Amino acid sequence: MNINLLNSKLKEIFSNDVSKKVENHGLDKNKKLIEKIYKEKIQIKTIPILEMTLLQCLEQFRGSKKYKELSGLEDEFDRVIKELKLKDESDDYIENFTNLVNTFEIFYSNKRPRKPKKKEEKTIE
Numbered sequence: 001m002n003i004n005l006l007n008s009k010l011k012e013i014f015s016n017d018v019s020k021k022v023e024n025h026g027l028d029k030n031k032k033l034i035e036k037i038y039k040e041k042i043q044i045k046t047i048p049i050l051e052m053t054l055l056q057c058l059e060q061f062r063g064s065k066k067y068k069e070l071s072g073l074e075d076e077f078d079r080v081i082k083e084l085k086l087k088d089e090s091d092d093y094i095e096n097f098t099n100l101v102n103t104f105e106i107f108y109s110n111k112r113p114r115k116p117k118k119k120e121e122k123t124i125e
Helices: 002-004 010-016 029-040 044-050 054-062 073-086 093-100 104-110
Strands: none
Touching: 002 054, 002 104, 010 029, 010 044, 010 054, 029 044, 054 073, 054 093, 054 104, 073 093, 093 104
């Protein structure tokens, strides 16, 4: 499932229903907003970003590939590392975080899904 998420476009990910805890604007608020962005074609820089996959964002974030639409995202990785150091996180923690970011899709492609729990049959006595 996570590999499918990595290959999903941002517009698909953000079009999913929002949390049921947010009731003010409806579960499909994001979907309606994205449809409006595409229909009006006013935010011309946003549409190419919404067409990017989560994997492409991750690649830009870690600096393994560059996409002009996501320019600047790679700076966020450096900012996160600096913040971790300022919070006195251990070198091991920072190294583990960096390794996970760099091998994220490999890590999840090797994961085996859990077996679904069997529902217990209720007996009526």
